[in-house]
Structure formats: C-alpha cells, structure tokens
Amino acid sequence: MLKANNISGGYDTTPILKNISFSVSKGKFLGILGPNGCGKSTLLKIISGLLKPTSGNVLIDEVDINKYTSRQLAQKMTVLPQLHTAAFSSTVRETVSIGRYPHQSGFFSSWSNEDEHSVMKAMEQTAVKKFEHTFIEYLSGGEKQRVFIAQALAQSSDLLLLDEPTNHLDIAHQKQILDMIRKEVTDNGLTVVSVFHDINLASLYCDELLLMEKGTVRAFGEPHEVLIEHQIKDVYEARISLQAHPEQPKPQMTILPDVKKEASEKKVLRDHIKIKEEYVELKLNFPLRVLSSAVHNAGLGWYSNFINRTVKADYNIDKVKEEFLQYLLDEGFSPTNTVGMMTAVDTKNAVIKQYNASFGDVFVIVTAGIGNAIDVSQAYKHEDSLHIGTINTWVVINGKLSDEAFVQAMMTATEAKTKALQQEKVYDFRSNSIATSTPTDSLLVAATQQGPLMQYGGPITDVGKVIGRGVFEATKEAIQIYRKGD
C-alpha cells in the first residue's frame, strides 16, 4: 500500500530525516513514535507529499506519489493534520461534505448520489449524524475531532494519515476515536499511518510501530518488537518499565519517577501484627508490594493493611465480595489499601512466627483448618461441594523481591505447607491418602521492597530458606493447635 524508500529531507536549512525506509500493507495500522523533535511530523509531511524529500521516494500502490495529480493523490490518500476550528461556522454536514472535494470536478460539479452516500456513511461510522445540522463550534473537543475524522472518511481513500488524532482529549474520547479508527482498519481494510505521542495508546491500537530517534529509524515492527524496555529508555531518555496489558497481548509502559526517597525507615515489626476478636491484622503506614490469592484485592499490588477475618461456619459465601467490602468499611479499613482473607478458624489459633534473616526479619502467620483437607492428585475423583476448612498463610518479608522472586516465594511457601501436612499426617478422608492442602487455601507474600534486590526466591536462596522453614513450622504448629481444639 504505502512504501517509503530511503527518505532523507526536512526544511531548507536543517536536514531532519536520514534514510528512512518502511512499508505498510493494506489493512494495517502503523504508529510513528519518537521523542519531540525527532522528525515524526516531518516524516508525515513527506509521506503526504506536502514536503519534497531531498532523496528517496514515497510509493502508493507501487507508484511514486509525484506521478499522481493532486486530485488523484487525494483519492488515494487522506491527510488529517492537527486541526483547529475554521474561522467561520459551518454545520457538521457541511464540514463532512468538504471531504468529497477530490471526487467532484467540472464547472458546476454537482452533488452525486455517491457523494451523498459517502457523507452519510462517514457520519454514521463516526456517530456524528445526530449533530448533522449543528454548528461545529457548539461541539465538544472529542465530537469535533470525530467530525474531522468523518470528513477524512468521506474522502473515501484507502490510506489515512493522522497527526496525533487524540491530542488534548480525555481518555474516554481517546478510546472512542481510536476504537473507531481501529474498527475501520479491521472491518473495512483501511490503512492508517498515525503519529502518536502516547506510547501505550500506540501499542494498544497499532499493528506495527516505527520508533524514530533523531531523524532515523531506531526500530520498526510489531509492538512487542519495538517496545523493549532498554530501547525506550534510550530513545526517550526516561526511566520506564514495561508490563503486559491485562487484556491485550500488547506491552504497556509505566514511567518510573525519580523522586527522593522518604527518610523514614520502612520496616515491618512484630508489634504491627495484632490478633483481635474477629481478625488478625497487619497495619502499616506504608504500603508493601503484595502477591496474593486473597478474597479482597487479590493479585499483584501495593497495600498497607492486611486482615485475616474469622467468620462463622454458616457464612453465606454467595455475596462474599459485597459483604467483605462492607465489612472493611464498617471496621474503618480503606478498601483500596487493604488485602483481606477469610477463615473459619478462631483468631486465637493463629500462629505468628518471626525469623531473623541476613536481609531482614521475615514473619509467617498461619491459620489452619484441615477438616476438608484434600490430596491434590486425587481431587479429580471428588464431586462433593466445599466444606469449611482453610489454611491461610501470610509471608511478610523485610526485603526487596523481583517479580520472579515473588512467584518463586509463592511456590516455596506452598511446598513447605504441603510438607507440613505430610509430616502431620493429615489425610484426605475421601481418597484416604495424605492431603496436600485444603480446597480453599490462600497465600500472601508481601515485601517492603527496601534493601538490596533479591532476584530469586527458590528453596536454596536466602529468602527461600527462611520461607521454607517458616511456613513449614508455622503450619505444623497451627495444625497441632487445630487438632487440640477438636
């Protein structure tokens, strides 16, 4: 569809672009990224034919763009620069109709059915038909931009060039406009090339990205090939971190601010852990990085408060999310800053252990109810519903763990728990084999993220050793207490 061969060029005095080559095939969405002043807009101007390159050429459908007349080019390619409202008020319909200019010719150039159809379709695609007779200055920024995109779509070319189409819009309008453009690409085979400021939006919506640096191409390919942490850091000269998007297989970037660390020491002490009537509580004035399978705020995140709540055996678990949220509010916990677990075990039976490791203290807190213990290798034979009985384990580390170490810490803790069940000869009464867990066990690993980074958390690492021993001992003790209570 579009091909750029070795483009160099820029403005008279300063050459900006050096040997840029890339191509976009039909029905693809290409995003052009790069820091301010890297030549993104100049490149767009050269592709659109507004600026002549000093060397190299641009081909559309295998033909040099200079070979087209301006009207033919306008039928092949639509360029939508960053627009400001016109000096005179026009209605939405009039504005969109301008897009038909290249399809009209002749002295009187009458309005054909095809013109009418294209304008209607463009207004429908962008959902601006309801404003058809409204003057454009009465629309919001996002609506205006939709009208301009409708104008571009009414031009009915196969290639659309955009310059930051969502500039100055709020996230709802950004999403609306990019969803709309993406739909045209996916459903109708439109080819789009757009300059982006926002790396994350570009990653989400584009099929391919072109990363520019000082007038040259630094990287060109699919988002995961271009958005590589060190590459972005390098080009933008900013500290960033890349993560996976929760829904799409596209990398997303987060800025890492360079702010001064607070002076106060972030350390978890034994006194922070309290056993109350209804719950075991860990309350801090700073957040821990947490990975957990809790009832409330599970997953990876940063939280300052932790509760392991005791509920009656007849607790109705159907509406557990709502009920738990209300409970947190009633007890004065911030729901967005608290991780919550539930157990039927009395808080008095909680085991709290403290271990002194080379990097800092580690706390292990376990409540164990094993009435429903199960052998995971035999579980597929069972069909009965859940019985009460849960082992909840917290591992709180004064140290800094990598993402890998967090996952390995979860594994290490699970293995230690299973070993404790084995040693205590806890049986799965259905299969009559040694149990490995209960069906509803929860595990939480939390770390202060202070001190030297611990890359790994397996059984042989410093942190893994403490976790293995601690969880094993605490779980064993908790089982013994549970059995005494029976």
Next chain:
Amino acid sequence: MKKKTIFAYTSSILFLLFSMWLGVSNGSVDVPLSALWDSSTNPSLYNILWSIRMPRVLLAGLVGASLAIAGAAFQGLLKNPLADPYTLGVSSGASVGAVATIFFGISIPIIGSFTLPIFGMLGALLTLIFVLSFARLVDRSMKMETLILTGVIFSSFLGSCISLMIALTGQELREIMGWLLGSVSMRGWPYVTMIVPFVIVGSIILWLNRRELNAMMYGDERAQSLGVNVKRSKYAILAGGSMLTGAAVAVSGTIGFVGLVVPHMTRILWGADHRHLLTLSFLNGASLLIICDLISRTILAPAELPIGVITAFIGAPVFSYIFYKQRRSRG
C-alpha cells in the same frame, strides 16, 4: 437544505430588483414605473430615469457587488472575518493607482478608457502583495490583529501619498475629498461600461474557486491533501479580488466596509458555504450599495452626502461587533 438555498437566491434577487426600483424611482423627482418603457408621455422623466438614475443605480450595484464578493473571498482565503478590501488597505492602493491616473492624466492608447480601472487594479494588487508579505514577516500565522494593523499602516501611508499628489497638483480640495469618501454620482454610462468587464471576469475567477475556498477553511495542508492546488487557487483569488476592488475604486473612490458587512450578514443568514456565499454576497452587496446611495442623496436633499459616510456609519459598528465576538470566543 436545498429549499433554504433556493429561498436564499430568490429572496436576494427580489431584494435586488426592489432596491433597483427604489433607486431609480426616488429622488428630487419621483418617477413612475411606466417611465421605464414609456418615452412619449413624459420624455423628461424617461430621460432622468435612463440617463441619470439608471446608470447611477447600476454603478452603485456593480461597485457594491464587487466589493462584497471580493470581501467574502478575502475573508475565506485569509480565514479572517475582518478582512475586506478596505481594512486590508487594498482600496487605498487602488485609490493611489486611480488618483495617479487622473491627476497625472495618464492614458495608454491601446486600453483607452480602461486605463483608469487597470491602474486601480495594479495599485490594489501591489498593495495586497505588500500587505500580505509584511503581515507574514511580522507573524507567520498571520493573526487577525496583525493583518488589520498592517492594513491600517498601509492605508495611512497610501493616504498620505494621495494627499501629497493632490497638494502637488493643486486641485480643489473639496472635490477630491468627495472622491476619497466615495461616490457614484454624476458618473453616467461610460463608467458603467468601464467597470462591467472587470466585474464579470473577477467574479467568475472567484466563483470558480468557491469549493477551493471551502476546503481552505481547514488550513492549507488539509486543503492540499484534499487535492486543492493551493498555490494556484490563492493567486487566482488574490488576482480576482484585486481586479474587483481596483475596478470598483477606480469608478467610485474608496467606499469602506461593504466587503465586511455584506458577507458577514450573508453568512449569518445563509451559512458560510462559499458555493453560495460568494453569489449571495454579490447580489446583496449590490442591493446594499444601491440603498446606501439612495439614502446618501435623499437624506439631506438637496445636499448630497458621500456614500462612504453611510457605509462607514453601518460598517464601523459591525466591524467592532465582529472584532469583539471573535476575541471573546477565543477566550
């Protein structure tokens, strides 16, 4: 939409015919409709109508139409609602050309009586080029204020040039003042025939660029990507506008604000689409100036006011209002 357009054209044409009738029938002597064709009953009325009133009304109409359509085109091209031949200083430039022709008695044999309008046009075109290049030099984005201020500077400079020429030639001041404030009185048929070809050619040039003007409302880059040959259209519009202004000024002197008021009113009534705006401004500009001329010669009868006084009385407040509104809406 279609209905609205038909209504717009019909009402504008009817208004023009009505204005023309008012213009030819009213004055020191009232003339009945029958005098248009009936030369035998009252030959003197027939004579007044056809040799005095009619050329005057037609000239007023042609001048008004020229200034209005030129104003509409300049505003569209420069994306500036305050641009018109008068505020841009183009009228002053045309005056310099015309005054120079009159007072130095320039006459080029081949073009004969067209010498005056042609020098007026040259003056207009040169001034327009100077004003636009200077404004661009001051600020590349050519903000509304920059352009108007540049127009003011050139207007006063060119005004001084005219005063200097007049002082040097030692003509009677009152007559020249009357000419400077604009008038269509006592011109007769020769002036009508002098301006007609330029009005036709200039208007056609602008009308041919009506859709290009629409596209250029969204900026030169967007227009180019829509397939408009921006450079060619710009030059055509500048040339067409200058031709109309130069010809109008050459026959009537500087009549201000017509090119500002008429397109503004037309836009409010019928919208900013240049496909219709140009033609409607042309028709309504003619009507407006015919009415203004009628007022100027009847309000203080038997004395006659320069027509430019009337247009400025209407135009200056409208100018202020547009300026106020534009500035306020920009925050």
